Amino acid sequence: MVQLQLLPVGALLMFAVEFYHTLAHFMILSGMRMLPRKDLIRIRYYFLVDTVSVMTSTLLTGRFVWLACIQVIQHLFYFFTWEQSYMAKRIVDWSSLDWFKTEGAGRPVVSRMLSQLDSFCGTLFDMLVHMCMMYALGRAYLDVTGVLVAVLLAQAALYVVVFNPKFAWSHPNSMPGWVQRRIGALALRYD
Structure with missing residues (x-):
């Protein structure tokens, strides 16, 4: 009988979670999959889930503590000032399909990135x-098989959440009609 040790299984799950976050942030950065603003403002608790995953990975590995501290501060700021502070409204606007369809309409991805360099850099920092965390977890606890299993788990989670046709995650150029009807006004003016 195969005995599973708790720490390697936990590291495998955390690697999968970190990979999921990495891919989700990449999709937002590239504009591959985004949410309408009205849906995005309702997932404020994602910032807590995101930061708890980094804290947990840091506790498991003891690596990149300073990066984790910066990320925790960043995410707690956004969580506590969600839809209240200028910076939080900017990141919500910039991460939404609404921004892409109004402010980013017709712009190439690079132009979209540069128009709100702070939002782009903050999201890129979070992805990095x-x-x-994936590197630290993989190096400390996982072999190639463990990494492959974790990658498959993350991919399955992406298909269940981000590519689920019942959710509003969409590509800006191919939104179903019901998602297009959810597009509305941005919180801030960018003219």
């Missing part, structure tokens, strides 16, 4: 933190 998750990649560092």
Whole structure:
């Protein structure tokens, strides 16, 4: 009988979670999959889930503590000021299909990135933190098989959440009609 040790299984699950976050942030950065603003403002608790995953990975590995501290501060700021502070409204607007369809309409991805460099850099930083956590977890606890299993788990989670046709996650250029009807006004003016 195969005995599973708790720590390697936990590391495998955390690697999968970190990979999921990495891919989700990449999809937002690239505009591959986004949510309408009205749906995005309802997932404020994602910032807590995101930061708990980094804290857990840091506790498991003891690596990249300073990066984790910066990421935790960043995410707690957005969580506590969600839809209240200028910066939180900017990140919500920029991450939404609404921004892409109004402010980013017709712009190439690079132009979209540069128009809100702070939002782009903050999201890129977050993605890189998750990649560092994956590296630390994989190096400390996982072999090739463990990494492959974790990648498959993350992919399955992406298909269940981000590519689920019942959810509003869409590509800006191919939104179903019901998602297009959810597009509305941005919180801030960008003219």
